[in-house]
Amino acid sequence: MTFCAGALANAATLDVTLNAQDAPIQAVNTLEHQVVPTPAPQAAPVALPKGEIVQQIPDADTDEEDFESLSEAVAAQDAPASLDSELNCLAVSVYYEAKSEPLAGQLAVADVILNRTESGRFPRSVCGVVTQRGQFSFVRGGKLPTPPANGQWKKALAVAQVAMKEQWDSPVPEALYFHARYVNPSWKRARVGSVGNHVFYR
Numbered sequence: 001m002t003f004c005a006g007a008l009a010n011a012a013t014l015d016v017t018l019n020a021q022d023a024p025i026q027a028v029n030t031l032e033h034q035v036v037p038t039p040a041p042q043a044a045p046v047a048l049p050k051g052e053i054v055q056q057i058p059d060a061d062t063d064e065e066d067f068e069s070l071s072e073a074v075a076a077q078d079a080p081a082s083l084d085s086e087l088n089c090l091a092v093s094v095y096y097e098a099k100s101e102p103l104a105g106q107l108a109v110a111d112v113i114l115n116r117t118e119s120g121r122f123p124r125s126v127c128g129v130v131t132q133r134g135q136f137s138f139v140r141g142g143k144l145p146t147p148p149a150n151g152q153w154k155k156a157l158a159v160a161q162v163a164m165k166e167q168w169d170s171p172v173p174e175a176l177y178f179h180a181r182y183v184n185p186s187w188k189r190a191r192v193g194s195v196g197n198h199v200f201y202r
Contacts, residue, residue: 070103070168077158087160088144089127090114095147095156096138098198103159104171105196110163111170112178112200119176175200 067073080087090110098109116122116129123129131142138145147153162168172192178200179185189201 067167070107070162073162073167074103074155074158077161079154079157080161083157086126087157087164089130090164091153091157091160092138092144092147093130093136094159095153096145097136098196099152099156101196101198103155105198106156106159107163107168108170108172108175108195108198108200109178110160111173112175114163115174115176121176171195172200174202177201 067076083091090113093113094106094110098106101109113126113129117124117126123132130136130144131139133142147156163170172195175192177187177189178198181194181197181199187201192200192202194200
């Protein structure tokens with residue numbers, strides 16, 4: 001009787017094995033036994049319930065550096081071999097409008113110009129915003145002056161790069177206008193804040 005039961009058990013096992021071999025390959029690809037392609041080795045695999053193993057995929061923007069401070073972001077910028085017109089227009093604006101301001105104030109000025117390009121109320125290019133008639137006093141006859149190649153220019157250029165790459169948030173993120181503290185315009189605009197010697201408005 002024991003022999004028969006063992007034989008039946010072996011037969012049942014054999015029958016299951018044969019059925020598994022005869023089953024289509026798709027039957028194995030269930031949620032419990034999902035086949036996951038081996039990803040490129042970029043991060044340690046993570047074990048999930050039911051024995052699944054998948055690779056953690058890094059965020060899409062991890063190629064951008066994270067900086068501890070604005071000064072670190074500015075210091076990390078390399079001077080470009082050649083300046084494209086948009087970066088040049090932004091850097092010249094930062095230099096002539098805010099070269100004596102703290103880095104946050106320089107970034108705020110750069111972001112005002114970039115905000116204008118996206119607002120729909122101003123030209124869509126940086127150079128168009130900067131050379132728009134009556135907007136910036138350093139512009140003469142629609143032309144930009146050439147800054148001296150000194151440390152303040154290098155800093156203004158680096159701040160412009162940080163602003164264009166969106167590597168640091170502006171202290172006045174929605175500002176579209178600004179003026180020096182000693183000016184008292186009759187604007188009826190919403191004040192966003194002040195940074196250094198400038199007051200910013202929406």
